[in-house]
Structure formats: structure tokens, C-alpha cells
Amino acid sequence: MKVNRYPRHHHMPLYETTPSHYLVSIAIATGLAIGLTALLVHFVYPHNAFDVNRISLGVIVQGALNTLARMVLAFILSVAVAVPLALFIGSTPRIQTIFLPIADILQSVPVLAFFPVVAVFFVANNAFELAAVFVICVSMVWNIVFPVIGGLQTIPDDIKSAAFVFRVRGWRRFWFITLPSLFPFLVTGSLLAWAQGWTIVIVAEVLHAYIPKGNPSQDLLGLGSLLVDSNAQVKNGVFLASLTAMILVVTLMNFAVWQPLLRLSQRFRFD
Amino acid sequence: MLAHVSKSYVTPPNYVVRDFSLSIADREFFCLIGASGCGKSTVIKLMAGLQAPSTGTVVRPERIGMVFQSFALLPWLTVERNVAFAVRMQGFDRDKVRATTERHLRMVHLEDFAERYPRELSGGQRQRVGIARALAIEPEVLLMDEPFSALDPVMTDELHADVLRIWEHTKTTVVMVSHHFEEAVTLADRIGVMKDGTLAEIVDVKLPRPRREGDPAFTSTVRKLRGFLEGSHAAPTVGPQPE
Known part of the structure; x- marks a missing residue:
């Protein structure tokens, strides 16, 4: 007897959502939540001063969470900027010819070169957190832009033709075809962006180094500032603890986030 | 014409x-x-x-179906979803999408491969999916x-x-x-x-x-x-x- 493979209660998963849609939705929701919280915190508490001579494990954990929150917010913002920018630059060969060299030059400018100017501006407006988030974001953006532009070139012509023939056009084409096609490149670019971000966050949180007549009380509590300030004051215990915390966070992220995403992204690659 | x-x-x-x-x-x-x-x-x-x-x-x-030399299947969708996706894009309701997808997968003898991904199929099977997809939209x-x-x-x-x-x-x-x-x-x-x-x-x-x-x-x-x-x-x- 042939079993009906499609009983009435069978929820046939239709086209509406794919893993990339869930990921994007979760990422945006998380980013918004974290961002709003961070903004609220930094307006209520303009900066989170700390004394490197009195650091407990709890402070290091707090610092790790603060750094992670800044990185996540910066990442969300960088994706929000990088993806539309990449889609624009990669949209036609003519636009690519004009804007790709410009993007190439811009990404070569070291972000820390203009960070002092940025820092002064944000600090003057009482936006300490935003100063750090901004510079981390700028450092991340280009690592996403160029892989996404490359990813646009890999969408096969037959896929674009099939999308047209089957009436997957306009925003539907972007949502159901383009975005999933770009997912592997977004993952690769994000990995590179976070690697760059970890490098920059170490200096981005040490605001006093970029403010005229600045002092360490203006630094943002985070793994970066703990590393720099503890090293400056020869607090080796704090330094080692902060370094260990950073390594732990990076390693955990690798296992919990990047490896699963890299495995998932294989499904989205065209043969 | x-x-x-x-x-x-x-x-x-x-x-x-x-x-x-x-x-x-x-x-x-x-x-x-x-x-x-x-x-x-x-x-x-x-x-x-x-x-x-x-x-x-x-x-x-108004409605044209097309089968491509390179199959043109979406690699992140299963066989079933590849067909259903195209059908749903024509504006058919969910029940019709389900029924049409099932019928056309049977027609190409791929009903037992519905949950597979295209990269798990042979070239001939992928093209069968392409044919099922093109016909399922009732062109x-x-x-x-x-x-x-x-x-x-x-x-x-x-x-x-x-x-x-x-x-x-x-x-x-x-x-x-x-x-x-x-x-x-x-x-x-x-x-x-x-x-x-x-x-x-x-x-x-x-x-x-x-x-x-x-x-x-x-x-x-x-x-x-x-x-x-x-x-x-x-x-x-x-x-x-x-x-």
C-alpha cells in the first residue's frame, strides 16, 4: 500500500522563509535591542569609568560584555551600510568602473588616522559609546563590501533568467534570490570584519588617548581599554585576565557562531 | 509567435x-x-x-515555463521547495501549491527525493526537478x-x-x-x-x-x-x- 507522503497535517515548508531570512531577522532584532540599550546606557551614564587598580572578575566579565555589545552594534551598522553600498557598486559594470576604484582608495585609508577627529566630535556631544562604535564600524565595512560585490558576480545568468521567467522580480528577486545568494559572502566578509574589529576595539575604547588633555577616566570599560590601561600601569594580572577573556570570547564565537555559519553557508553556494 | x-x-x-x-x-x-x-x-x-x-x-x-541547460535550481532549497517556490510566485493559494507540487514531483518520479537538496542529485534528477518546476506553474x-x-x-x-x-x-x-x-x-x-x-x-x-x-x-x-x-x-x- 502506497503511503500518502503528504497527509493533511503535513506542513509543507513553502518558499516564504529560508535560514537566511531567519538569520537576518534575528540579527536585526538583536542589533536593534542591543543598540537601543547601549544608547540608553550611554546617555544615562555618559561613560563607564573604571579604576585599573581595582579590577575584579566581575569587572572583566562586564568589560567583555561591553566590548561584545559594541562589536555587535558596530557589525549591524556596518552590514546596514555595506550591503546597500555593495549592491549599488555592483549593480552595473559602468557604476563598478566608476565607484570600485573610489572604494578601493577609501578602504586603504587607515581608520585610526582620522579617529582623533571623530573622537573629539563624539565626545563633545557626550556620545562616548558612539565614538567607539563608529570607528569599529568603519573598520568593518570594507571587509563586507568587497566580498558582497564579488558575490553578486557569481549569481549564474540562468538563475537570473529563471527568476524573471517565474515572475520573481523586483524586491522578491532581492529577498528570495539575491540575498540568499550573497549569504556565503556575507559570512566570509563578516568573519573578516570581526577580525578587523577585534584589532580596532583595543584602541577604540581608549578614548583618552585621542582627546586633547584626556585622562583615563574617559575610557570606555571594555576588554580593549582593560588591556591598554593595565599594560600602561603595569597591572600584569589584569592584563593577563583581560587577554584570556578576549581569547575566550573569540574562541567561543568561533565555535558557536562562525563554524556553524560557515557550514550553513555551503548550502547557499552555486556549484 | x-x-x-x-x-x-x-x-x-x-x-x-x-x-x-x-x-x-x-x-x-x-x-x-x-x-x-x-x-x-x-x-x-x-x-x-x-x-x-x-x-x-x-x-x-502570459505564463511561460522554462527549462535551462544548467538546471537553474536554487541550491538552498530542497527539491520540493524549488518546485513550490515557483508555483507560489504565480499567485496560487497554498493548497493549490501543495497539490501541484506533489503531482508534478510524482510525474517526474521524484516524490521520494522531495527533501533532498539539488547537490545531492544526479544531473538527470536535477533536470527532472527543472522540468517539474516549469510544468508545475501550468504554463x-x-x-x-x-x-x-x-x-x-x-x-x-x-x-x-x-x-x-x-x-x-x-x-x-x-x-x-x-x-x-x-x-x-x-x-x-x-x-x-x-x-x-x-x-x-x-x-x-x-x-x-x-x-x-x-x-x-x-x-x-x-x-x-x-x-x-x-x-x-x-x-x-x-x-x-x-x-
């Missing part, structure tokens, strides 16, 4: 398709053959609306752009039989592009021979199905087509044009 269609990609014009006119009858299996670079893929893209003609008019039905015309070129001969023969079986069941109008004479004679009711961007000849194939390559009538038809393409046939025979 294409009326006096020409297509050039460059300015000044260098036409890859020149003054091409063709009418396809309802429920007909029409095959367009020609050498590489003769413009037959451009013609099928014009039919699908993927390109606009430089001159002339193309009258196409008025099915376009096939060299659908078997990427497959080995054994798989191609299997799919020829499947396509004929499905066509005889659904009676969808089919326009297929090929560069294999034998394939065209196996499948088509009428064969158009393209040469240098124009339609050189149209041949009626009145052989009963199933057609066998060893049959004298089959061989003779192939020889006639080859002659048209090479320009060595003295007295071409053209089948009756449909209304």
Missing part, C-alpha cells in the same frame, strides 16, 4: 537574429536546431521575454534551452522518454532548442532549422512515436535536416504551416 524579429546586441547593428518569423501551434512540440552561434538561444530568450527584439514583434502567452508554453546538453547519453535517452511521456500527458506546447538532429527528430512534431540568424527551413516530422534512431525514415529525416544546415539539399521539403 514571432513576426519579422531581429536582434542585435551592438550599435551599429550586427544581427544575431535576422527577420525571424515563426508561429507555434497549440500543443505542438517544436524544436529549433542549428549550429552553435546561429542565434537559436537568442530566439528562445526573445520568446521568454528575457530580451527585447531590436525590430519586429513577439507575441507570447501555456514550455521553453527548453538545450535541456539535455549537460547530461550523458544514457541519462539523455531516459529523459527523452520522460519528456515525451509528460508531454503526451499534459499536451503543453513545447519549444525546444537543440543542436542534435537525432534529438530533434526523436521528440518534435516540427523542426525549424536556423542558419546565420534566420529560419532556413521548417520540416514536418510525421513519424509515429516512439521513434527509433535505426529506422530508415528516422535516418532519412536526420539526413535531410543535415542537408538543410549544410546547404547541400537541392529540393527542400517544408511541412505545412499551422494557422
Whole structure:
């Protein structure tokens, strides 16, 4: 007897959502939540001063969470900027010819070169957190832009033709075809962006180094500032603890986030 | 229907398709053959609306299905979702999407592969998904752009039989592009021979199905087509044009 493979209660998963849609939705929701919280915190508490001579494990954990929150917010913002920018630059060969060299030059400018100017501006407006988030974001953006532009070139012509023939056009084409096609490149670019971000966050949180007549009380509590300030004051215990915390966070992220995403992204690659 | 269609990609014009006119009858299996670079893929893209003609008019039905040489399946969707996705995009309701997807997967004998991903399938199976997807949207015309070129001969023969079986069941109008004479004679009711961007000849194939390559009538038809393409046939025979 042939079993009906499609009983009435069978929820046939239709086209509406794919893993990339869930990921994007979760990422945006998380980013918004974290961002709003961070903004609220930094307006209520303009900066989170700390004394490197009195650091407990709890402070290091707090610092790790603060750094992670800044990185996540910066990442969300960088994706929000990088993806539309990449889609624009990669949209036609003519636009690519004009804007790709410009993007190439811009990404070569070291972000820390203009960070002092940025820092002064944000600090003057009482936006300490935003100063750090901004510079981390700028450092991340280009690592996403160029892989996404490359990813646009890999969408096969037959896929674009099939999308047209089957009436997957306009925003539907972007949502159901383009975005999933770009997912592997977004993952690769994000990995590179976070690697760059970890490098920059170490200096981005040490605001006093970029403010005229600045002092360490203006630094943002985070793994970066703990590393720099503890090293400056020869607090080796704090330094080692902060370094260990950073390594732990990076390693955990690798296992919990990047490896699963890299495995998932294989499904989205065209043969 | 294409009326006096020409297509050039460059300015000044260098036409890859020149003054091409063709009418396809309802429920007909029409095959367009020609050498590489003769413009037959451009013609099928014009039919699908993927390109606009430089001159002339193309009258196409509202719903067109298409099967691609490279299969054009979405790798992140299962077999079932690849078909259902296309059907849902036509605006059908959920129940119809479910029923249509199920029916067409059965038609191509892939109901047990519904949860597989395209990379887990053979080339022939992927093309079956492509065929199921194209037919599931209930097209008025099915376009096939060299659908078997990427497959080995054994798989191609299997799919020829499947396509004929499905066509005889659904009676969808089919326009297929090929560069294999034998394939065209196996499948088509009428064969158009393209040469240098124009339609050189149209041949009626009145052989009963199933057609066998060893049959004298089959061989003779192939020889006639080859002659048209090479320009060595003295007295071409053209089948009756449909209304």
C-alpha cells in the first residue's frame, strides 16, 4: 500500500522563509535591542569609568560584555551600510568602473588616522559609546563590501533568467534570490570584519588617548581599554585576565557562531 | 509567435537574429536546431521575454515555463521547495501549491527525493526537478534551452522518454532548442532549422512515436535536416504551416 507522503497535517515548508531570512531577522532584532540599550546606557551614564587598580572578575566579565555589545552594534551598522553600498557598486559594470576604484582608495585609508577627529566630535556631544562604535564600524565595512560585490558576480545568468521567467522580480528577486545568494559572502566578509574589529576595539575604547588633555577616566570599560590601561600601569594580572577573556570570547564565537555559519553557508553556494 | 524579429546586441547593428518569423501551434512540440552561434538561444530568450527584439514583434502567452541547460535550481532549497517556490510566485493559494507540487514531483518520479537538496542529485534528477518546476506553474508554453546538453547519453535517452511521456500527458506546447538532429527528430512534431540568424527551413516530422534512431525514415529525416544546415539539399521539403 502506497503511503500518502503528504497527509493533511503535513506542513509543507513553502518558499516564504529560508535560514537566511531567519538569520537576518534575528540579527536585526538583536542589533536593534542591543543598540537601543547601549544608547540608553550611554546617555544615562555618559561613560563607564573604571579604576585599573581595582579590577575584579566581575569587572572583566562586564568589560567583555561591553566590548561584545559594541562589536555587535558596530557589525549591524556596518552590514546596514555595506550591503546597500555593495549592491549599488555592483549593480552595473559602468557604476563598478566608476565607484570600485573610489572604494578601493577609501578602504586603504587607515581608520585610526582620522579617529582623533571623530573622537573629539563624539565626545563633545557626550556620545562616548558612539565614538567607539563608529570607528569599529568603519573598520568593518570594507571587509563586507568587497566580498558582497564579488558575490553578486557569481549569481549564474540562468538563475537570473529563471527568476524573471517565474515572475520573481523586483524586491522578491532581492529577498528570495539575491540575498540568499550573497549569504556565503556575507559570512566570509563578516568573519573578516570581526577580525578587523577585534584589532580596532583595543584602541577604540581608549578614548583618552585621542582627546586633547584626556585622562583615563574617559575610557570606555571594555576588554580593549582593560588591556591598554593595565599594560600602561603595569597591572600584569589584569592584563593577563583581560587577554584570556578576549581569547575566550573569540574562541567561543568561533565555535558557536562562525563554524556553524560557515557550514550553513555551503548550502547557499552555486556549484 | 514571432513576426519579422531581429536582434542585435551592438550599435551599429550586427544581427544575431535576422527577420525571424515563426508561429507555434497549440500543443505542438517544436524544436529549433542549428549550429552553435546561429542565434537559436537568442530566439528562445526573445520568446521568454528575457530580451527585447531590436525590430519586429513577439507575441507570447502570459505564463511561460522554462527549462535551462544548467538546471537553474536554487541550491538552498530542497527539491520540493524549488518546485513550490515557483508555483507560489504565480499567485496560487497554498493548497493549490501543495497539490501541484506533489503531482508534478510524482510525474517526474521524484516524490521520494522531495527533501533532498539539488547537490545531492544526479544531473538527470536535477533536470527532472527543472522540468517539474516549469510544468508545475501550468504554463501555456514550455521553453527548453538545450535541456539535455549537460547530461550523458544514457541519462539523455531516459529523459527523452520522460519528456515525451509528460508531454503526451499534459499536451503543453513545447519549444525546444537543440543542436542534435537525432534529438530533434526523436521528440518534435516540427523542426525549424536556423542558419546565420534566420529560419532556413521548417520540416514536418510525421513519424509515429516512439521513434527509433535505426529506422530508415528516422535516418532519412536526420539526413535531410543535415542537408538543410549544410546547404547541400537541392529540393527542400517544408511541412505545412499551422494557422
